[in-house]
Amino acid sequence: MRPTDRPLVSVRPRILATVVFLAVIAANVAATTVLFFAAGLSGNTLIDIGRLTGLYGGLVLTFQLILVARLPWLDRRIGMDRLTTWHRWTAIGLLWSLVAHFVFTVFGYAELDDKGVVDEFVSMITQLEGVLRAVVAFALIVLVGGVSARFVRRRMSYETWHFIHLYAYAAVVLGFGHQVMLGKSFASGGIAWTYWCLVWVAGLASVIVGRLVLPLARNLRHRLRIVAVVPESAETVSVYMTGRHLDRMPVKAGQFFLWRFLTKDRWWQANPYSLSAAPDGRTLRLTAKAAGDGSSSLRSLKVGTWVFAEGPYGAFTAMHQRKTRALLVAGGVGITPLRALLEEIAGHVILVYRVRSEQDAVLLPEIKDLARARGAAVHVLTGPSDWSGPFGPLLGPDSLGRLVPDIRERDVFVCGPPGMTSATLRSLREIGVPRQQVHAERFSLTI
Structure with a gap:
């Protein structure tokens, strides 16, 4: 089919995906709120607000996992750049919900026990195991958020920034343990406990599937390797790759991959480059300008080098x-x-x-x-x-x-x-x- 003959879509994919995603968020917020009130209130308004904001914080954290999972259905319709922006917005919501959870809970229990705020906080850490886990999780989230600030991010290599962000997954595990261990909504098990476990499993499973299972499966199937390296100008170079079953690769013109060239000095680096030619089922081509160490060394790549490609990503299609x-x-x-x-x-x-x-x-x-x-x-x-x-x-x-x-x-x-x-x-x-x-x-x- 020629480009001029291709039928145009009747429903905007980005709008559809956004509506579906927001509807899922709204449904989970409603379910969390209903289950919170079904578990009963404590009688102390500050503690109840602290508990509810803690639940909302946990819910936001699971949706952050989905936003960074790079799931194909969302990525192709919304785009990684917009998903990244949503991730930043939800990060702000996560931080404020956790601060509110911490402040309202500590002040509420201090009022209930007739103690000073500092004394109450020390007692909670030393006497309740799950609280210490929560404090460590909160500290890790603040660390990850801090290095993501633009003025810090610009002064840090992507690899260092990425490594620090891996601590966020430790915060996820610690946060889940804290909520299940001390959350009143889950004390008796039942529907609330099952629902909360399913929410967190969905978030973690999204990351595992999108960031690990799919890339590994696709690379084992297609087995990309370089067949040509062609200088286009003094500063730009094109890299041609081939592999198995490329006609079955779900890639569109306008999308990009995170490319890892499996040489001893480059295998650990992942660089984003768009395809510079529409996929034809036989080869893939990227073209890059020498703008940094990664792209500058493309010219020295050898024919036959194996390539690990994460993707395709992007809604620019x-x-x-x-x-x-x-x-x-x-x-x-x-x-x-x-x-x-x-x-x-x-x-x-x-x-x-x-x-x-x-x-x-x-x-x-x-x-x-x-x-x-x-x-x-x-x-x-x-x-x-x-x-x-x-x-x-x-x-x-x-x-x-x-x-x-x-x-x-x-x-x-x-x-x-x-x-x-x-x-x-x-x-x-x-x-x-x-x-x-x-x-x-x-x-x-x-x-």
Whole structure:
């Protein structure tokens, strides 16, 4: 089936997935609240508030596990960048619910026992085993949250940040033990205990399946290895891979993998790269610019090297196309997923490629050949990042509106450096392109 013949979806996948996910959250919040009140109140308002916020904190923690599990159904419809953003939002909710649980519980028992707050806290730690576990779990969550702050994250390597985040799983185990051991709602077992165990099992199982079972199974099945390493320019290189049964790999143009090249000095590094050509069932190709130690060393990879690929990930695909025409806006090496999408996107396509000079336009000859074959238009905009044309910034609202007069009737896919992507999205808002027709994905990694 040619791209122009592919039927467009009638239901927006992202909306469907979001509604389903929020409905599951609402149902579990309701169930947790009902079971809490069914277990009976303590007679002390502070203690009851502390217990309830603790339950909500545990529930939020299980949903955080699902958000970082990279489950295919959610990832393909919502995208890893949005799931990462949701993960950050729920992390704030988790922190405040646990703080409220700690404060209200300690103050409530201090009031009940007629003790000072510090004395009560010391008594709880020394006399109740589950409380000490909870304090350690809380400290680990604060540690993980602290290293995720942007000003800290920017000063830390991904590998170090990832290793510290693994402590979050220890916090999950300790938190579950604390709630089951001391939670009044679970003291008598029954429905509440069974329900809570199922919630936590679902969260942990999601991580195990999404982060361990699926990647291992897919790599054992496909057995990827490098068949060619081709320099595209002085700074960019393409890596071609083949494997078994690639025609059965559930991958779409526009998606990316976390690639591990299994050499003695690189096997432990995972780097996100998009496919730079639509999957054809025989080979996979990535194209990367030398922007760091990982991508700089791609040029030295040898033919025959085995590859471990986690994915595919991302919702930056033609699955989300709503209109019969599309605009692709690329900046720099952000052209790679759009080059792949150019093969699969439906209808008439305009590609706008923003680079400093035409020599920096990676893959341009094959893009022009592909565009010519399918009747697409390609515009290469050159100049420094602050360069302006006769109608203002090259990706500003006036310039884009004149370059693509029917832009409001197109799906717009944007990929490039953060500054360029943000500026383009602002321009699209000013032009009045409906939000549901704008698609952009940033490679934000979670634990």
